[in-house]
Amino acid sequence: MRDFELQELTIEPKRGKALIIFFAVVFLLLVVKLWSLQIIQGEQLSEVALNQRTRVVPLLAPRGIIYDRNGIPLVSNRLAFTVSILPDVAAQVRKSPEEVKLLSELLEISEEKILAALSPSRKDRLGYEPFRILEDAGADKALRIYEQGWRLPGVIVEKVPVRHYVYDNFASHMLGHVGMISIDELRNWSELGYGANHKVGKYGLERYYEFELKGQDGAFEIEIDAKQMPVKELSRKNPTRGNDLILTMDYSLQSIVENKLREKDLQIQKETGERLAGASVVVLDPRNGQVLALANYPDFNPNTYNQDFLEIGKDKRSPLLNRAIRGTYPAGSAFKPLVMVGALNEGLVNEKTIFYDAPYPYGYGGWDPESKKRCVYGPHGHIDLLRGLQVSCNIPFYVMGRELGIDRLSEYARLFGFGEKTGIDLYPEEASGLIPDRDWKRDSFKKGEDKIWYPVETLDVAIGQGAMKVTPLQMAVFFSILANEGDVYQPYLVKEIRDSSGEVVCQFEPQIKRTIKLSPKTISILKEALEKVTIPGGTAARAFADFPLKVAGKTGSAEVPGKESHAWFVGYLPADKPELVIAVLVEHGG
Structure with missing residues (x-):
């Protein structure tokens, strides 16, 4: 076996000193880094570590x-x-x-x-x-x-x-x-x-x-x-x-309205096999503009809306349409009280004014030459102003419309809220409707002869026909003005906002947009005429037979080319001290 000699390891002094300095620097750097991590960044890194487990x-x-x-x-x-x-x-x-x-x-x-x-x-x-x-x-x-x-x-x-x-x-x-x-x-x-x-x-x-x-x-x-x-x-x-x-809505009143609409739908199904095409009912308090009920038919179920969306879209009756504020229709004869107000206020007629509804072929009273059918309520011959509204005879309103002219007639319509948004707090935004006049026709057509306003078009507007479009809510606001004798209230649905503890954070008060100056005589004649509509001899007599309260109102049939007319009734009750205004529209209700 070989013997190994142990040799003494020696390090030169200069080299040893360099190694000592090197290790000292490395140690010092480690100490500084640890101090930085624990003292300077300790809180931040602790938070990062915590976030990784929270x-x-x-x-x-x-x-x-x-x-x-x-x-x-x-x-x-x-x-x-x-x-x-x-x-x-x-x-x-x-x-x-x-x-x-x-x-x-x-x-x-x-x-x-x-x-x-x-x-x-x-x-x-x-x-x-x-x-x-x-x-x-x-x-x-x-x-x-x-x-x-x-x-x-x-x-x-x-x-x-x-x-x-x-x-x-x-x-x-x-x-x-x-x-x-x-x-x-x-x-x-x-x-x-x-x-x-x-x-x-x-x-x-x-x-x-x-x-x-x-x-x-x-x-x-x-x-x-x-x-x-x-x-x-x-x-x-x-x-x-x-x-x-x-x-402001009343659950009981809203329920009654909705149940009546469903009953009407079932009745139509039973009698004809068809469905109710569409309907809308608005009930207002004419003393403050509060909406007590607002119902449309057909409707939808918000609880299952996402599941039902495709089926809803297939229904041609448009269940998602809020007809009360976005459905627009001719007002038909329900517009006639406005023509009467305008003519009375301008002194063109009074309660004793006599009109002549001539029988066909001397006039169109009582006879429709297109359908070859005789009207139920005509011809009327000589007829006064109140009787004219009671039986909804067109002749007095043709005459009054002609005397007013489209400029004054459209001005009165806008004064009573037609052609503008009511301001109700609902989404989507309501429709403004349309009151046709010279400016509208000039701006809406391209051909020169189409831009001209013809006198016969004024007669159409006077009986709520032609290009006129109104919403059921606008009709309810109109009759509220008649009921309260001139105040145009902004309709509203929310009367209070409360926080989760029940404290009131916002309270809404009735807002009068404007007041229309109507003479006491005009108001008296108009209200008497509207009351006659619902008693024997009036167009709404059958609907209100044996009704416990006096009702004032007006029926209307809005013509739809090629289809059954839309049916209107707008009125207020009690007639002598109105607390409710109701507007009812039944699409193609005849």
Whole structure:
């Protein structure tokens, strides 16, 4: 065996000193770095570490409740289970066919729908929000997710408030409905606290008062483990419900109106096999402009609107049309009181003025040469002003319309609210309607001869025909002015807004847009004539036979080329001290 000699290891002094300096510098740098991490950045890094094991989950606020004038809840909220995926786990789930398949089986929805909900290219959500997979999942599906949670890290079940319309179709055009926030709405409202998972008002009062009904969202913070499974709740800020609306609408009166419309539909089905084409009823308080009832038929169920949308779209009767404010129709003979008011106010006629309704072929009184049918109420021969309105004879109104001329006639129509929006607090915005006149015709047609206003067109307007278009709400406002003797009230549906604790935050008072100066004599003659319409000898006598209160009003038939005429009745009661104004329109009601 060889012997190895142990040699003494020696290091030159200069080299040893350099190594000592090198290791000292390295040590000093490590000390500085540790000091920076622990002292300077310690709080920040601690927060980062905490964030990696905590998640903040938003808590959506319930919307405000909508009540009728007597405190009956019409729209409220119910809690529903919603299945969501935390945003930092979404990519992992998306890339896991096994997890997507399991979710599909548990929730009974397609894998395609799940992948679409998890798409990173979605523009309808904000980055920090959970990905909603299934809303209103039901208790059974929520329980399945809880039971299989260990296989689905990052998948959570939330309890979310869902809008509930207490009486389904009741007042659907008035109350409206909600839907998922659109991309445009999210872009415009994100600074107001809206996120991609919010449902917002889309129609009716829900939309018009969106910012009042929306509450303040809360959130809760949870700790999660390395597998993204919830461990415990760390903190919670509860949401605050939105403001409540107290309506002017009366539940009982609205119910009566809607039931009558459904009864009419059933009657038509039984007699003809057809359906009611469409109808609208508006009830106002002429003393203040409050809307007591507003009903349209057909209607829809806001609770199932999203599921029913395609079927609703197939119904040619347009169930989503709010006929009361957006349906426009010729006023027919229900417009004649305005012509009478104008002629009386201008001193062109009085209660003793006599008109002559000549029989055909000397005149058109009592005979329609096109249909070869004799009218029920004519010819009338010599007839006075009051009798002319009672039996709705056209001749007196042709004469008064001719004497007024289209300029004064259209001016009176606009004075009484036709051709302009009433200002009611509903969405979508109401129609203005149309009062035709010289300016309208000149601006609406291209050919020179078509721009000319002809005298016969004035006669059409005088009996509510021709190009004239009005809404049922405008007709109700018109008769409110007659009932209260000149005040033009702005109709409104919400009388109070209260916060979640019941405190009144806003109270709406009646608004008079203008007052029309009518002579006491004009008012007296007009009211007497309107009362005659509903008593024996009047066009509405049969409808009000044995009615317990005195009613004043006017019927109307608005001609529709090639179809049955629309039927109108507009009036007020009690006739001697009006408290209610009602406008009824039945499309193609004859």
